[in-house]
Amino acid sequence: MTRVFSGVQPSGDMHIGNYLGAFRQWVEDQHSSDAFYCIVDLHALTVDTDPEMLRSRTVDAAINLLAVGLDPQICTIFVQSHVPEHAQLSWLLECMASMGELRRMTQFKEKGAGRESVRVGLFTYPVLMTADILLYDAERVPVGDDQRQHLELARNLAIRFNNRYGDTFVVPAPSVPRVAARVMDLQDPTQKMSKSSISPTGTVAILDSADQIEKKVRRAVTDPGKEVVYDPVNKPGISNLLDILAAVTGKSNSELATEYHSYAQLKSDVAEALIELLRPIQQRHAQLSADPGEVLAILARGAERAQSIAAVTLERAANAMGLLPPKLI
Ligand code: ATP
Numbered sequence: 001m002t003r004v005f006s007g008v009q010p011s012g013d014m015h016i017g018n019y020l021g022a023f024r025q026w027v028e029d030q031h032s033s034d035a036f037y038c039i040v041d042l043h044a045l046t047v048d049t050d051p052e053m054l055r056s057r058t059v060d061a062a063i064n065l066l067a068v069g070l071d072p073q074i075c076t077i078f079v080q081s082h083v084p085e086h087a088q089l090s091w092l093l094e095c096m097a098s099m100g101e102l103r104r105m106t107q108f109k110e111k112g113a114g115r116e117s118v119r120v121g122l123f124t125y126p127v128l129m130t131a132d133i134l135l136y137d138a139e140r141v142p143v144g145d146d147q148r149q150h151l152e153l154a155r156n157l158a159i160r161f162n163n164r165y166g167d168t169f170v171v172p173a174p175s176v177p178r179v180a181a182r183v184m185d186l187q188d189p190t191q192k193m194s195k196s197s198i199s200p201t202g203t204v205a206i207l208d209s210a211d212q213i214e215k216k217v218r219r220a221v222t223d224p225g226k227e228v229v230y231d232p233v234n235k236p237g238i239s240n241l242l243d244i245l246a247a248v249t250g251k252s253n254s255e256l257a258t259e260y261h262s263y264a265q266l267k268s269d270v271a272e273a274l275i276e277l278l279r280p281i282q283q284r285h286a287q288l289s290a291d292p293g294e295v296l297a298i299l300a301r302g303a304e305r306a307q308s309i310a311a312v313t314l315e316r317a318a319n320a321m322g323l324l325p326p327k328l329i
């Protein structure tokens with residue numbers, strides 16, 4: 001079976017971008033692949049976060065993943081810091097990566113914005129992400145469009161390592177959905193919808209009430225003119241709404257455009273489609289939240305399974321690089 005790996009940061013409320021761009025693929029992949037899904041809490045430390053908040057967001061991320069339909073009987077769900085091999089392999093890979101290639105990462109350029117006070121972890125973030133993936137010999141990594149560049153680095157580091165030290169890592173490939181790979185912010189459709197968005201009204205959270213969804217979609221920034229056409233360059237607001245509706249209904253965005261003659265009708269259907277999509281997820285979220293002990297047990301079993309694989313890969317990489325094994329084998 002193909003090995004699949006992906007990760008999500010416990011950095012805030014999960015939104016429809018995460019769901020349509022990533023989680024929906026994860027749910028599908030668990031049936032056809034040996035899938036590992038990781039809540040990347042070490043990555044969340046790259047920006048200042050309140051410790052209690054990080055802990056509760058980590059548990060909530062797990063509840064969200066179960067609520068969207070991941071089944072711990074058929075896939076592995078775990079927390080990154082529970083498997084110390086992630087940080088250990090990251091160091092080995094840092095010694096393979098160059099300052100120049102990390103400086104070119106657009107996410108670092110955007111979040112770091114050239115500030116001297118920016119955390120070193122934010123700079124080396126993509127190397128830790130590479131370690132996450134390579135530890136599991138993952139062939140496929142289902143992610144949204146924003147992660148393409150990081151995946152390219154992961155591929156390059158795997159190839160460089162194999163060339164220098166002999167075949168050690170599987171070279172992973174990104175898997176980006178055809179629709180909704182980049183859901184845009186409802187208030188600023190030139191920016192991707194993000195957990196860390198400054199405008200909460202631009203983001204539809206998975207747990208938003210029907211009333212909140214309705215309001216946010218109704219107030220979504222639209223474009224000059226009245227015609228509903230799919231044109232991401234000149235009509236980014238309307239095109240984003242069409243993309244969301246296409247992702248939820250399975251119809252094509254340009255076909256949907258011909259069905260609408262007013263922005264208001266389109267918005268009303270987008271809101272309704274989202275409310276229906278999220279309703280069962282929200283119900284499961286409420287049930288799971290009532291039993292956090294069970295969620296923690298799922299994470300403990302997940303970490304155990306993940307570590308049994310990660311430890312073997314780490315040892316392989318350490319040996320290849322010439323580190324002395326701690327005991328005679
Ligand atoms: P942050 O705002 O903290 O950077 P995020 O909202 O971008 O967080 P992540 O945890 O970084 O979310 O990403 C989880 C998955 O969701 C990744 O595969 C990412 O590519 C995908 N994703 C995030 N935002 C979007 C979006 N707007 N459209 C499509 N996919 C997205």
Ligand code: LTN
Nearest residue numbers: 005006007008009040129132133
């Ligand atoms: N960088 C990713 C989260 C992430 C990830 C990973 C995704 C960390 N490690 C490994 C796929 C595979 C993000 O910000 N969305």
